[in-house]
Amino acid sequence: MRLSEDMQVCEASGIIRELRQRGLLFPAGEIRTRAAVVSSGIAKLDSLCGGLPAGGITEILVPGSGAAGILYALLAAATSRGESAAVIDPRDGFEASSATSACVNLQRLLWVRARGRRQALHACEIALASGAFGMVVLDMGPGRGRGPVSTAAWMRIRNLARTTGAVVPVISTLSMAGPFASLALRVSGSVSRWRGKSRADKLFEGMELSFEVTRKRGV
């Protein structure tokens, strides 16, 4: 009887070891860490920082062109996971045709054309509090001339993101979320890609972006 129990234990530990080797079984803490990051849909960004933190704010500073590609890639990744996503758009720049060509599932997308940044933050809070969205993207646009934004709002957004487990990327030209961002990235370089030599057959194809991590906390 005793021998049989020992054999069972050996067998079980062998199975556990094999599952761990295959990457199918993790300790609880590890699972939590793994589940806390989701793919951004941008290969370079995922290889740099492993993905975007779920339940936290990710600030992406885009000083020049390139915000469009990032925005649509994030939304495409979220909607392709089967989640609903919301884009809060105080710059009113979202273009449905570009989003369609980036394979964003528009049926899963809520577009809020907020008027100004304060309203955008309020809208973000409402969307997060509903708990219906896996990703809420704040596309804040150029930083100049739109008035200050209170830190209390960012704190509330961070807490709501933490509670609901939503991914909250903030795309802007200047840092806004500051210490409330779990991950802060900056587009360190952008090169435009063009096809064709002569002006007659020249076509703009997109931007090659490179990123650098400026802040990383608990990811």
Added chain:
Amino acid sequence: MSDRACRIGCLLVPESTVRFVSGPLLRSATDALVDVARSFSPRVSGENAGKLCLDLGGLANLYPSEHKLGSAMLLAAERVGLPARVGIGASRLVAELAARTTDSVQIVPRGEERSFLDPLPLSLLHVPEPLAAALRRFGIECFAELAALPPRGLGLRLGYEGLRLWREARGEETAPLVSERPPERIVEEGECDLLCRIEPLLMVLQSLCVRLAARLSVRGLVACGLFLGLDLDPVGKDERRLGLASPCRDVRAWIGVARLSLEESPPPAPVTSLRIEADVLPERRAQLDLFEPRVQAATGLDDALARLAALSGEDRVGSPRALDSHRPGAFALEPFKIAAGGKVRGAQESQAQNSGPFVLAVRPAEEARVAHSRGHPVSLASRSFHGRVVRLAGPWRFDSGWWRDDPLGRDYYEMELTGGDVFRVFFDHGRRRWFVDGICG
């Protein structure tokens, strides 16, 4: 109570306080009671304010006993804020008297009507005064004595009314129940002291909304829009429509929308009474998908959508749709709903298949000054963007509406400026001007 009676009452009892029944409140309560009754039976007859008769035939399959049915009716009335009493009997008079002689529910089983009615005094009946005087003269004071009289003699002496009373005293039905149509508009009204500030106004409105939501609930309806009417002091009205992004029965969302509306344009004078009316739709249950991520309950999302619509405007919140048009940036907004169905292609896969160019629109398009050299744009300057043109693609001619008086003719370009930013720019042939229309990336 007349004004004269009030004055006499106050003289006799100086410490008394006279309270008048509020007409709008009574109307709302009566409508609410009808809604509760109709949630049990389609055949409802409202005889006077506060008293309803229902045909409960066929409900035995739904409720194990008549007592349970009565308790359910009490509970439903309580939900809309109305304390009620329920009597169930074979005839309307028996049921009414059963309700009047109890505090909660009283059942008079079939066949026991006489034993229930016999000891009751005739004063419980609303008998015309000449008839009541005649009965008193005969020495008849209770139901049993009236029921024991010979009908023929009673008919000869007291006429048709006397015979009707005799039949009622025996527990028989004297007239068929005539069903009434339900109130078409679901309105809650209330009066208040002069309210100048928004917070107290919202407190009064909340109590109306709670009752309205309870009434919608018992009828299985949801509100797709609200109409708020405010009576102002001394005269005047403030009427406003409160839009809801999606049908809901959530008082918090309604109050949020009302708050935003009132804060945006406060009433111009103190408010004396409020009225809230709902545009209604039948409630629909959403079927969730087994293989999709769990989403918030529809009411939570409705609440959020309603609040977002109130915050930014109804036409600025929704699910975008690309229009089948050659015009760059053409879109439509549709009401957002939780989409069902399988996954779409993966994001990385889509990136590999279609790498752009992607555009963020500049709305409205920003006017720009473009310098030319040998017919080619060489520099661009607008309010937000400026630089020398480094690379250029285009033009792509766009012609639309040539059959109209104001046709749209544009030449679209993609321009990379010094600094590496790429813009979508067009030249408008009608206005002979350049505009920056989007930022590519």
